[in-house]
Amino acid sequence: MKLSEITKALYIYKKTKSIEQIEITGLEMDSRNVKKGDLFICIKGFTVDGHLYARQAEAKGAAAIVAEKPLDVSIPVIIVNDTTKAIAILANKYFEYPTQSLNVIGVTGTNGKTSVTYLLEAIFREHKHRTGLIGTIQMKMGEECFDVKNTTPDSLFLQKSFHQMLERNIDTVFMEVSSHALDIGRVYGCDFDVAVFTNLSQDHLDYHSSMEDYLRAKSLLFAQLGNTYDSERPKFAVINQDDVHHESLIKSTSQPVVTYGIDSEADIRALDVNLDANGATFILKTTDEEIPIKSKLMGKFSIYNMLAATAAALCSGIPLHTIKRALEATTGVSGRFEPVTVGQPFGVIVDYAHTPDSLENVLSTIRSFVKGKVYVVVGCGGDRDKTKRPLMAASAVKYADLSIFTSDNPRSEEPDAIIADMITGIETEKYRVIENRKDAIYQAVELADKDDIVLIAGKGHETYQQIKGDTLDFDDRLVAEEAIKNKIS
Ligand SMILES: CC(=O)N[C@H]1[C@@H](OP(=O)(O)OP(=O)(O)OC[C@H]2O[C@@H](n3ccc(=O)[nH]c3=O)[C@H](O)[C@@H]2O)O[C@H](CO)[C@@H](O)[C@@H]1O[C@H](C)C(=O)N[C@@H](C)C(=O)N[C@H](CCC(=O)O)C(=O)O
Numbered sequence: 001m002k003l004s005e006i007t008k009a010l011y012i013y014k015k016t017k018s019i020e021q022i023e024i025t026g027l028e029m030d031s032r033n034v035k036k037g038d039l040f041i042c043i044k045g046f047t048v049d050g051h052l053y054a055r056q057a058e059a060k061g062a063a064a065i066v067a068e069k070p071l072d073v074s075i076p077v078i079i080v081n082d083t084t085k086a087i088a089i090l091a092n093k094y095f096e097y098p099t100q101s102l103n104v105i106g107v108t109g110t111n112g113k114t115s116v117t118y119l120l121e122a123i124f125r126e127h128k129h130r131t132g133l134i135g136t137i138q139m140k141m142g143e144e145c146f147d148v149k150n151t152t153p154d155s156l157f158l159q160k161s162f163h164q165m166l167e168r169n170i171d172t173v174f175m176e177v178s179s180h181a182l183d184i185g186r187v188y189g190c191d192f193d194v195a196v197f198t199n200l201s202q203d204h205l206d207y208h209s210s211m212e213d214y215l216r217a218k219s220l221l222f223a224q225l226g227n228t229y230d231s232e233r234p235k236f237a238v239i240n241q242d243d244v245h246h247e248s249l250i251k252s253t254s255q256p257v258v259t260y261g262i263d264s265e266a267d268i269r270a271l272d273v274n275l276d277a278n279g280a281t282f283i284l285k286t287t288d289e290e291i292p293i294k295s296k297l298m299g300k301f302s303i304y305n306m307l308a309a310t311a312a313a314l315c316s317g318i319p320l321h322t323i324k325r326a327l328e329a330t331t332g333v334s335g336r337f338e339p340v341t342v343g344q345p346f347g348v349i350v351d352y353a354h355t356p357d358s359l360e361n362v363l364s365t366i367r368s369f370v371k372g373k374v375y376v377v378v379g380c381g382g383d384r385d386k387t388k389r390p391l392m393a394a395s396a397v398k399y400a401d402l403s404i405f406t407s408d409n410p411r412s413e414e415p416d417a418i419i420a421d422m423i424t425g426i427e428t429e430k431y432r433v434i435e436n437r438k439d440a441i442y443q444a445v446e447l448a449d450k451d452d453i454v455l456i457a458g459k460g461h462e463t464y465q466q467i468k469g470d471t472l473d474f475d476d477r478l479v480a481e482e483a484i485k486n487k488i489s
């Protein structure tokens with residue numbers, strides 16, 4: 001594509017040299033990956049300033065550079081006020097505005113994003129759609145799976161991925177939209193068709209200065225809905241009416257709103273809810289239909305996820321009976337309330353609860369049906385919101401007969417210091433500290449008797465543990481399985 005053509009999308013910029021004849025063969029924001037003919041965009045990051053790598057990009061063959069200031073290079077420099085916004089605009093243009101041709105359902109909220117996107121995948125596949133998915137666990141294009149570094153990748157990776165999805169004839173994409181992504185502008189220019197809000201509770205206060213700022217970031221998904229293009233397709237905001245923040249989010253959007261809830265009189269509701277050790281039953285009530293649902297998913301929070309997915313699917317025209325079939329067939333997502341069963345007489349569950357609210361939800365669900373004792377093995381991630389640590393520990397001791405506090409991904413922090421933050425203010429003696437996660441899991445399994453349940457929380461699907469710059473193999477499910485076999489053999 002001609003550089004003069006692609007830069008038309010920027011509207012306001014200065015250039016240091018003529019760009020009329022320059023041909024661009026790719027976009028790149030990492031100097032290490034620049035190929036001959038690329039347009040290199042300098043991004044000011046949290047760690048380094050991409051402007052420092054302009055000369056490296058030139059040496060590797062970049063045809064031109066987009067920057068926020070003049071640079072000491074001999075190739076043309078396009079100067080803009082904000083390169084992070086520019087890269088989103090340029091990537092969108094370069095990949096031919098792919099989200100305009102896709103049905104894109106974005107899911108935001110503190111907990112439940114991954115769960116809702118997988119429910120949506122099950123529903124749309126039941127209706128024979130060709131689907132893509134982008135989120136915490138992986139990116140999927142139909143059956144093909146790809147690793148991702150972020151829950152919501154940067155705008156260049158995103159637009160390129162949407163383009164590749166269209167090449168594979170995918171029609172609908174479900175994506176988790178993190179508050180970081182909204183705040184940084186990774187999804188700027190994405191033409192969402194449905195925006196879903198799950199819930200808001202404390203997390204990420206290392207990044208956001210307050211809960212108000214966290215809510216503001218989440219609300220951007222709804223504020224941006226339908227504003228991007230002059231599209232013919234209707235847009236919908238799907239909002240959890242039982243969450244106290246619903247009003248604020250409803251006010252953020254100019255598009256039609258569909259609410260869901262259990263306790264409040266929402267558009268999409270679950271009535272006659274019954275929860276037990278086998279899952280959930282309820283009546284799924286829409287504005288004009290009612291249908292009974294028998295799901296294998298556990299806990300009230302799973303009903304919220306099913307309602308969110310149902311509302312978004314209805315907005316896309318999926319019939320209710322198809323939704324029912326998919327919901328009833330779903331057994332859950334990797335690392336979310338995932339049982340580890342190797343013939344032992346007690347339960348072991350691995351779950352990704354890493355916030356105070358999710359831990360409370362999962363433990364209260366277990367408490368509601370357990371016949372014996374509850375053990376929980378849990379730690380908190382390093383280099384993340386420190387203020388959630390004592391709250392997570394408080395949730396643990398509130399519901400468990402014994403909590404074993406351990407390491408999660410300590411990252412650059414001292415594991416002991418993280419655990420010390422967790423136990424600040426804990427008054428009960430119903431806990432132990434076993435810093436080594438494997439030892440902690442072995443200990444909980446060793447203690448468990450018939451009818452007891454061990455919850456191993458925080459790492460879910462993760463297959464690694466990040467300690468002081470090293471990424472070591474670690475999978476809670478495999479370690480638990482080994483510990484159980486060791487005990488019962
Ligand atoms: C704090 C944060 O969001 N950081 C993200 C950011 O990294 P960064 O700002 O540190 O990047 P940087 O290293 O300073 O580099 C700046 C620029 O210089 C370039 N560079 C750098 C080095 C070089 O030699 N040459 C070069 O050109 C880089 O390619 C980049 O363009 O940009 C990277 C590329 O897009 C992201 O992968 C990275 O996410 C990191 C890994 C991260 O952990 N982010 C977390 C906080 C996050 O975003 N989490 C949310 C989910 C939260 C949830 O669970 O809800 C998410 O969506 O993942």
Ligand SMILES: Nc1ncnc2c1ncn2[C@@H]1O[C@H](COP(=O)(O)OP(=O)(O)OP(=O)(O)O)[C@@H](O)[C@H]1O
Nearest residue numbers: 110111112113114115136301336351352353358362
């Ligand atoms: N609707 C919900 N409300 C509260 N807790 C939930 C809900 N859905 C799932 N959870 C709990 O939160 C954990 C994480 O769920 P999930 O991975 O779906 O959330 P997420 O929003 O994608 O998280 P992340 O921000 O890490 O990507 C689950 O393992 C479960 O314990």
Ligand SMILES: N[C@H](CCC[C@H](N)C(=O)O)C(=O)O
Nearest residue numbers: 354380381384408409458459
């Ligand atoms: N996306 C979340 C995941 C947390 C998972 C937990 N295991 C941890 O490492 O803190 C984050 O990066 O904050």
Ligand SMILES: [Mg+2]
Nearest residue numbers: 113114136176
């Ligand atoms: Mg997720």
